[in-house]
Amino acid sequence: MKGDFISNLPKIYGLYTGGFLIFILLMAILEQVGVSGETIGILFVLFTIFIYAAIGWLSRTMEVGAYYVAGRQVPPVFNGMATAADWMSGASFVALAGGIYFGGHGYLAFVVGWTGGYVLVAALMAPYLRKFGCYTVPDFIGTRYGGNLARFCAVLILVVASFTYVTAQINATGTIAARALQIPFEVGVWFGLLGILLCSMLGGMRAVTWTQVAQYIVLIIAYLVPVIWMSNKQGFGVIPHFSYGDAVMRIGELEAQLGVGTKATESFPGVRVLTTLHNAPGEGLSSWKFATLAICMMAGTASLPHILMRYFTTPSVRAARKSVAWSLFFIFLLYFTAPALATLTKLQIFDPNLATGIIGKAVADVQALDWIQKWSAVGMLAISDSNKDGILQINEFFMRPDIVVLATPEIAGLPFVISGLVAAGGMAAAMSTADGLLLAIANALSHDLYYKIIDPKADTRVRLIVARALLIIIGAAGAFVASLKLTGILGAVAWAFCFACSGLFFPLVLGVWWKRANRPGAIAGMVFGFAAGSLYLYYLRTGGAPILGIDHLRFGMIGMPVSLIAMVVVSLMTAEPDEETQAMVDEVRIPSGKTILSESH
Amino acid sequence: MSQNDSEARERHWEKTRSLMILVLALWFIFSIVIHWFAKDLNGMSFLGFPVGYYMAVQGSLIIFVILIFFLNWRQDAIDEEFGFAGDNEDDSGPQLGGDN
Numbered sequence A: 001m002k003g004d005f006i007s008n009l010p011k012i013y014g015l016y017t018g019g020f021l022i023f024i025l026l027m028a029i030l031e032q033v034g035v036s037g038e039t040i041g042i043l044f045v046l047f048t049i050f051i052y053a054a055i056g057w058l059s060r061t062m063e064v065g066a067y068y069v070a071g072r073q074v075p076p077v078f079n080g081m082a083t084a085a086d087w088m089s090g091a092s093f094v095a096l097a098g099g100i101y102f103g104g105h106g107y108l109a110f111v112v113g114w115t116g117g118y119v120l121v122a123a124l125m126a127p128y129l130r131k132f133g134c135y136t137v138p139d140f141i142g143t144r145y146g147g148n149l150a151r152f153c154a155v156l157i158l159v160v161a162s163f164t165y166v167t168a169q170i171n172a173t174g175t176i177a178a179r180a181l182q183i184p185f186e187v188g189v190w191f192g193l194l195g196i197l198l199c200s201m202l203g204g205m206r207a208v209t210w211t212q213v214a215q216y217i218v219l220i221i222a223y224l225v226p227v228i229w230m231s232n233k234q235g236f237g238v239i240p241h242f243s244y245g246d247a248v249m250r251i252g253e254l255e256a257q258l259g260v261g262t263k264a265t266e267s268f269p270g271v272r273v274l275t276t277l278h279n280a281p282g283e284g285l286s287s288w289k290f291a292t293l294a295i296c297m298m299a300g301t302a303s304l305p306h307i308l309m310r311y312f313t314t315p316s317v318r319a320a321r322k323s324v325a326w327s328l329f330f331i332f333l334l335y336f337t338a339p340a341l342a343t344l345t346k347l348q349i350f351d352p353n354l355a356t357g358i359i360g361k362a363v364a365d366v367q368a369l370d371w372i373q374k375w376s377a378v379g380m381l382a383i384s385d386s387n388k389d390g391i392l393q394i395n396e397f398f399m400r401p402d403i404v405v406l407a408t409p410e411i412a413g414l415p416f417v418i419s420g421l422v423a424a425g426g427m428a429a430a431m432s433t434a435d436g437l438l439l440a441i442a443n444a445l446s447h448d449l450y451y452k453i454i455d456p457k458a459d460t461r462v463r464l465i466v467a468r469a470l471l472i473i474i475g476a477a478g479a480f481v482a483s484l485k486l487t488g489i490l491g492a493v494a495w496a497f498c499f500a501c502s503g504l505f506f507p508l509v510l511g512v513w514w515k516r517a518n519r520p521g522a523i524a525g526m527v528f529g530f531a532a533g534s535l536y537l538y539y540l541r542t543g544g545a546p547i548l549g550i551d552h553l554r555f556g557m558i559g560m561p562v563s564l565i566a567m568v569v570v571s572l573m574t575a576e577p578d579e580e581t582q583a584m585v586d587e588v589r590i591p592s593g594k595t596i597l598s599e600s601h
Numbered sequence B: 001m002s003q004n005d006s007e008a009r010e011r012h013w014e015k016t017r018s019l020m021i022l023v024l025a026l027w028f029i030f031s032i033v034i035h036w037f038a039k040d041l042n043g044m045s046f047l048g049f050p051v052g053y054y055m056a057v058q059g060s061l062i063i064f065v066i067l068i069f070f071l072n073w074r075q076d077a078i079d080e081e082f083g084f085a086g087d088n089e090d091d092s093g094p095q096l097g098g099d100n
Helices: A006-032 A036-058 A063-074 A075-088 A092-132 A137-145 A148-181 A185-200 A203-233 A247-260 A285-303 A305-313 A315-336 A338-350 A363-367 A370-375 A403-411 A416-454 A461-483 A489-513 A518-540 A556-573 A578-586 B001-036 B051-081
Strands: A380-385 A397-399
Touching: A006 A036, A006 A363, A006 A416, A036 A416, A063 A203, A063 A305, A063 A461, A075 A203, A075 A315, A075 A416, A075 A578, A092 A137, A092 A285, A092 A315, A092 A338, A092 A380, A092 A397, A092 A403, A092 A416, A092 A461, A092 A489, A092 B001, A137 A148, A137 A416, A137 A461, A137 A518, A137 A578, A148 A185, A148 A305, A148 A397, A148 A416, A148 A461, A148 A489, A148 A518, A185 A203, A185 A380, A185 A461, A203 A315, A203 A338, A203 A403, A247 A338, A285 A380, A285 A489, A285 A556, A285 B001, A305 A315, A305 A380, A305 A416, A305 A489, A315 A403, A315 B051, A338 A403, A338 B051, A363 A370, A363 A380, A370 A380, A370 A403, A380 A403, A380 A461, A397 A416, A397 B001, A416 A461, A489 A518, A489 A578, A518 A556, A556 B001, B001 B051
Parallel strands: none
Antiparallel strands: A380 A397
């Protein structure tokens, strides 16, 4: 190929996508000639991880600019794809549709929050942080407000938020690897970590960028293909997204007939029956709960360092802005599919007129179904004829929310190759997010803590070796915590957002938008906001009752106002920032010209 | 910094700020206000969907995407008006040097 790597990107990833589609076809042929489903699952996972690792190896570097910000030459569309993969975690891929299936309208606040946050990123943050020219988010805080204490606070919040998040992702890679490769979960976790480190260790941000683009392509194909295939097979329309309104209505009718909302009379560990109506938004408190969850997720999006740092890699301020728009577009493709998937899967299970319907059928017949047996065997599904009438009632069908995405191909009777594809997609989603998070933590510790605070004279080689050593240590710590199975995937994800927005949202926003904001104010904002949020979480976890419906998923609603008030009050009580800082803020607001920090800071 | 230059900067920032406020107002309506009234909106129908539901699964999302493209389009115009778009060569061209 002629020309340099960057100008050949569309061709390279075009070939890659074609290659992946051929691989899927090959697997489909193998399935037809009688290769077992297990083997196909293993091939899918191993083949894709091998590709990512190869990209990681090819992107190895010993240059600081390439390691921290991919040389600042990632075009907006590709950065958009990389951000989308960085963003969409194992939770989005595996758990979102299941959450909507079980959580009804209230859960859709996640869908709105995790997309709406990008408007904040575009309007308030990304272009200005790019103009700053920082390597990490604490780099911005440390330079804008000055002083090691401010920088250190930012590092601390970043580490807590990202570490909470990364254990959930390593947990997800472990779960998927364990299932696809048929190894114990504890081994799967370490196997997943190995894959993650192969992608990021040698090439830092550069390697993570190009593997994330590859991972986005796998995960979006893996999400869309089953939904569209199923929709066509079951007669829900060629592209179901715009035509499932009838399905929503029909579910409403069936819910009344089937008695959704009746509590189960038995219980099984890890699985539950559906009791929430599909589309029943409430008023008052439930509107408030929707709004508060959406606000926490949106502000969290705009404060999570692993997302913000993706916009440091574009060639210009304008490209950074553009790339936020593309990020949201690529994220949108998955997020507007998830509710369609949840709705259609639910209808397939409910509707007695469809061949796939199981509610209201004889329990013995349902128990004979392949997919029911398979998922029951691993304890993710349970059927029990509680009232002994021989008919499966809605409150006798127990399921783990996570399996909606993974089991859909089987419920709809699609070939196994699709299940293998979905496993590869889930793996890609979890790995790409874990990569971004580990890198955010390791970079903050190596650049901000080690280089900027501890040893400013360290030379490039030492800095990059420290960065890599930290990556391994943090990854291992994450895998260790994940193997303890402390929290569910989704709880940990929501916490990460709340930690990030409690401590970082206002110091970041006001750093650009309020010239009067000064060092003591920013430190107060970070410390008090983060402490208030964390203490409230502690209060809830030790048995406190949620105040005003603000539960552990939304504790950012406590942290953020405290952070804002502390920051404004303390800033106004202390001296305004010096001339130099004010001039710096003026300069950040202008998109053209040199970055504030030099390339080799 | 000459007098003219700092005046241009000020007006540029004023316009940027107004644009930000407009965008965030729209953002607030479609991320919070609309969903507050989801129950009432469900009485209406759009493309066969109850509207309250539709906004949460698609409507708001589509508007967010459009909103960011709109923001970029307007911001580019503002930057050009004051001559601050100059040295932003777009999508292409690796930045040279500096990776030490």
